[in-house]
Amino acid sequence: MRMRLLSRVFIFSLLVLQFSRMPSPANVRVSIFNGYSVSALVISPDKGDFNVVADGRLLSRLEENDILYISRKGDLLFVSGVSGSPGEFEKVAVYSSVPGNSFSIRPVRPSMEKVSYHGHLELSISYERISIINEVDENLYLAGVVEAEAGTGARRMFYKAQSVICRTYLYGNLYRHAGEGFDLCDEVHCQVYHGRLTGNSGIAGAVEETGGLVMTGSEGELVNALFHANCGGETSGSGEVWLTARPYLRPVTDPWCRNRPGASWQVRIDREKWIAWLAGMGYQSAAKADFASRQTRREVYYRHGGFSIPYRKIRADWNFRSSFFDIEDPGGGRQLLIRGRGYGHGVGLCQEGAMEMAARGHNFMEILQFYYTGITIIDVEKLF
Numbered sequence: 090m091r092m093r094l095l096s097r098v099f100i101f102s103l104l105v106l107q108f109s110r111m112p113s114p115a116n117v118r119v120s121i122f123n124g125y126s127v128s129a130l131v132i133s134p135d136k137g138d139f140n141v142v143a144d145g146r147l148l149s150r151l152e153e154n155d156i157l158y159i160s161r162k163g164d165l166l167f168v169s170g171v172s173g174s175p176g177e178f179e180k181v182a183v184y185s186s187v188p189g190n191s192f193s194i195r196p197v198r199p200s201m202e203k204v205s206y207h208g209h210l211e212l213s214i215s216y217e218r219i220s221i222i223n224e225v226d227e228n229l230y231l232a233g234v235v236e237a238e239a240g241t242g243a244r245r246m247f248y249k250a251q252s253v254i255c256r257t258y259l260y261g262n263l264y265r266h267a268g269e270g271f272d273l274c275d276e277v278h279c280q281v282y283h284g285r286l287t288g289n290s291g292i293a294g295a296v297e298e299t300g301g302l303v304m305t306g307s308e309g310e311l312v313n314a315l316f317h318a319n320c321g322g323e324t325s326g327s328g329e330v331w332l333t334a335r336p337y338l339r340p341v342t343d344p345w346c347r348n349r350p351g352a353s354w355q356v357r358i359d360r361e362k363w364i365a366w367l368a369g370m371g372y373q374s375a376a377k378a379d380f381a382s383r384q385t386r387r388e389v390y391y392r393h394g395g396f397s398i399p400y401r402k403i404r405a406d407w408n409f410r411s412s413f414f415d416i417e418d419p420g421g422g423r424q425l426l427i428r429g430r431g432y433g434h435g436v437g438l439c440q441e442g443a444m445e446m447a448a449r450g451h452n453f454m455e456i457l458q459f460y461y462t463g464i465t466i467i468d469v470e471k472l473f
């Protein structure tokens with residue numbers, strides 16, 4: 090798949106050299122509504138006309154506001170709602186020759202909100218559901234991902250940093266769904282993608298202005314560009330969170346995110362439940378013990394007596410916003426107070442810190458180099 094994408098990049102680069110300077114048209118194949126078992130849906134063009142091709146033959150032309158209805162019938166797709174008689178097919182493609190054209194999909198079973206996409210569409214039956222693949226221009230895909238992962242209303246320089254992260258992820262994970270007929274899914278498993286941009290936020294420009302740029306580590310490899318909402322003042326090293334330590338994912342003291350919305354949180358938990366949970370973890374603690382603990386810097390383990398347990402495990406089981414927290418024990422009270430910093434796993438780029446850096450005039454390369462130690466930012470074509 091990487092070869093297919095890259096060969097498109099390469100071929101188009103030749104065309105660009107020959108004819109004009111235009112953004113790369115390399116396409117990405119994304120499985121959309123990937124987490125849902127869709128068995129019926131409607132498709133309608135938002136902008137421009139589309140061709141509907143069923144089992145290799147042109148079935149009809151779909152104009153703005155026309156509606157195509159597709160449902161699963163055993164191993165086939167039942168298609169109706171367009172000129173001509175309804176029919177059953179193995180594969181249905183909906184495509185336009187104009188990249189800026191867009192269409193909406195609204196799943197009917199299960200019933201969901203409609204979502205608008207650029208590019209083409211390929212439908213078939215797979216695992217007893219309708220497989221919906223959106224083949225879309227790389228930059229239009231990345232713009233949708235940046236919006237879904239970072240929201241609207243931030244500065245362009247922040248979006249440039251996020252664009253390089255999402256592009257690095259894209260190229261580093263093109264084989265993630267190899268064998269399933271697409272490159273990436275639209276869920277957290279790969280990168281969240283909800284179709285085309287909804288806000289006028291400068292994201293499309295940020296993606297184009299960083300066109301082709303990705304991050305590599307010391308051995309020239311594409312980095313695992315992890316990010317999170319807020320680190321609480323210090324990022325986590327990857328080795329503390331996962332088994333594999335990456336030299337570019339080192340703990341960084343972050344002065345930028347401390348006054349941002351995700352910087353702090355607190356929650357009270359029931360002392361008896363805490364004691365019961367510790368017992369479940371194999372620690373038979375005294376009921377009157379003092380559970381207080383403090384992380385002035387991020388630590389891996391919560392320790393009590395001779396017992397230790399990863400803060401990450403506590404975070405996961407108690408659904409805390411981060412693993413960077415103190416426990417205050419008023420002594421004899423029925424509750425413990427958890428005072429935490431940050432939001433998310435804490436590894437890699439801190440989005441709220443990066444937004445603050447952008448607001449203070451730092452460019453996207455400075456932002457990325459602050460959070461990812463020792464990385465190089467290069468054009469992806471230089472890798473191959």
Ligand SMILES: [Zn+2]
Binds near residue numbers: 278
């Ligand atoms: Zn995935």
Ligand SMILES: [Zn+2]
Binds near residue numbers: 319321323346347439
């Ligand atoms: Zn931070």
